Amino acid sequence: MYKQGMINVEELLNLLNLNESIEEPDTPITCKTEKGEIEFRDVRFTYDSKMKLEEQRTILDKVSFKIKAGSSVGIVGQTGSGKSTIMRLLYRFYDIQSGSILIDGQDISKMKISDLRKNIAIVPQDCILFNDTVLYNIAYGGIDNEGDIKKYINDPKYEEELVREIIPAAKRS
Numbered sequence: 001m002y003k004q005g006m007i008n009v010e011e012l013l014n015l016l017n018l019n020e021s022i023e024e025p026d027t028p029i030t031c032k033t034e035k036g037e038i039e040f041r042d043v044r045f046t047y048d049s050k051m052k053l054e055e056q057r058t059i060l061d062k063v064s065f066k067i068k069a070g071s072s073v074g075i076v077g078q079t080g081s082g083k084s085t086i087m088r089l090l091y092r093f094y095d096i097q098s099g100s101i102l103i104d105g106q107d108i109s110k111m112k113i114s115d116l117r118k119n120i121a122i123v124p125q126d127c128i129l130f131n132d133t134v135l136y137n138i139a140y141g142g143i144d145n146e147g148d149i150k151k152y153i154n155d156p157k158y159e160e161e162l163v164r165e166i167i168p169a170a171k172r173s
Contacts, residue, residue, distance in 0.1 A: 040101055043060050060086070134170075
């Protein structure tokens with residue numbers, strides 16, 4: 001399980017470091033997530049957007065739901081029904097064909113991608129803790145784009161700043 005978890009983490013980090021095919025907005029809005037309410041409004045998505053319309057396999061078609069701040073939601077369904085796609089769209093690994101995805105009423109397609117991703121934490125189904133300190137395990141969620149978390153955790157000059165950022169995260173969980 002640990003080995004598979006590390007492979008999954010590595011794949012996620014590779015996705016974060018991809019040369020973006022998602023275009024940043026010309027004038028991005030500031031990502032102000034205060035409550036964390038998520039809304040999908042008439043979202044339509046296909047991975048085959050470059051194919052002819054009749055050849056496309058629509059993954060999500062007019063999907064609408066709202067997740068109130070502070071609530072927990074489980075998304076269940078058959079393989080290929082769009083569960084993972086919903087998370088990928090929320091993280092803006094892909095853009096939707098139509099509709100909108102909002103966080104606290106803000107359209108995520110108008111946000112700077114790095115700001116959006118800093119405000120979202122993904123907890124995988126198979127959650128594995130690293131054989132390290134609680135500080136390390138919580139800090140891992142704040143990994144930077146270069147994937148160099150050890151630089152911050154093992155360097156005493158960053159420790160105070162890291163602890164200051166982690167304490168509110170630990171209290172929220």
